[in-house]
Amino acid sequence: MDAKTKRSLVLLLCLCLHLKTHVCLAADTIDANQSLSGDQTIVSAGKVFELGFFKPGNSSNYYIGMWYSKQLVSLETIVWVANRETPVSDRFSSVLRISDGNLVLFNESNTPIWSTNLSSTTTSGSAQAILLDSGNLVLRTAGSNANTSEPLWQSFDHPAHTWLPGARIGFNTVTNQTLILTSWKSSEDPAPGLFTLELDPNGSNAYLIFWNRSRQYWSSGAWDANSRIFSGVPEMNLNYIYNFSYVTNKNESYFSYSVYNPKTISQFVMHTSGQIQQLTWLEISSQWNLFWNQPRKQCKVYDLCGAFGSCNEVSVISCSCLTGFEPKLQRDWNLTAYSGGCKRKTPLHCENATSADGKQDQFKMARMSLPENVQSVKQWMFNLDWRPLQSARIHIK
Incomplete structure (x- = not known):
């Protein structure tokens, strides 16, 4: 068998393997x-x-x-x-x-x-x-x-994290079915994450809301049927490319939308960051264009950084751990999934009875705002003779 024939057979084998797997x-x-x-x-x-x-x-x-x-x-x-x-x-x-x-x-x-x-x-x-x-x-x-x-x-009756034109967000009172968007856990795990977008579950108001588990942290504002906009989304007053509609009757209530230009490729995504993103595809640059997202400030997402985490709007990386703490799940943090929070890496002095360096356990964080619904607790720490050594004011959620 000459070299030319061998090469032909090799090429034919590769083609067959390619067709078999694709x-x-x-x-x-x-x-x-x-x-x-x-x-x-x-x-x-x-x-x-x-x-x-x-x-x-x-x-x-x-x-x-x-x-x-x-x-x-x-x-x-x-x-x-x-x-x-x-x-x-x-x-x-x-x-x-x-x-x-x-x-x-x-x-x-x-x-x-x-x-x-x-x-x-x-x-x-x-x-x-x-x-x-x-x-x-x-x-x-x-x-x-x-x-x-x-x-x-x-x-369309079982949406994941993306809301496509023609699909619905709402609920059916007859089938007891709720149509909501749920974020991925991380960019490499499509399992249901922490953040959801749904129609007001009380049914008394026509607006969309965000949840982190059972905590609401954003609302679209009331639906204006005449102007066909949400009061909390001012971008809809501009050159808006979407046509929203709201339907409600004794059986169901839902929002849906279409795109004025059917050639426009568009989607709404409930992102792992806890923000809803309105995206359109730009063929010229071959990338998704972010038209708007809510809440606008990343740190407005409730409990985004988890326990002992802090959020910074001006930083490239939104979340970081307080001094003396480190990510509890480092791999998740590498994927920008911060909800696991942080764990202590430096032992408390009050946990070490032999400590004699005289240092007090304390947090010092400049220009920080506390989480919502904090409680202030004054805790007295005692020595073995039950005499108060010092007091510390601790803020907890």
Whole structure:
């Protein structure tokens, strides 16, 4: 065999390996006799969105997610994740397929770890999953029209951290379903984080609010139906590219929005920083442009830096630990996820009975504001004869 023939065989082998590991189903649907695994993906009809396995950052975990087609947005931008809390480690032995009328993700051990979770009465016929150009993954009865028929299940009813045009934020009083945005834990962990965006749960006011667990820290202000703006978002009075709408009746209340120019690629993201970000894609510079974010000041995000952490608006890194403390979870801090707070690295003198250096335990922080709802406690410290040695005023949340 001559050298030219060998080179040809090597090239043919490489091409076959490439085709084996980079397969696209060449369709926007997953039918009952199809499955998705490895590097296989489905792409919406207009090549707007793509769905398949992805790995965030340097993580070793894989997830089923949805992102903008690379033909449209060159930067990988995940907009929805199915198995947020149950990743897989091997995408080639994990499978997404239709099973018993549901869309189900099976891991390496062939164990179902995520499902659309519909009852057998709901999915009496053959089902198929279709990815729409809106970014909505729809499970429907095979042969029905995805644009006109009622879906069996849709990803728009189960948002992750991104609010796409046409999707809803609100709640349904009949199904007791709440549609909220929830941040990722970190840039490498799409599991539900601390921060959420939702419609006023009391239903008495039409406005959006941010929460850190059970603590509200920002509000969009009341909705003005005539001007179609939120009172707390002055940017909407400017050259605004969005058209918001609010619907409320006895069954449901929700906000949705569209983009005036359908060619504009845009999204709202509940970021790991606790801020909502309104982003538009700039094709010329191949990057996302931040139109506005709220709350404007990063340090307004409640408990952003965690216990014994401090927030600095003018610093490149928002959070730092108080003197004598260090990050409790350094890897999370490297990923700008600070909520784990800080731990003590210098022992208290009052914890060391043999200490004789005469130093007192104290905090000295200049130009700092205390957290909200602080309590002032005067604590007396005693020696073995129960005589007061000194007093210290401690502020706690």
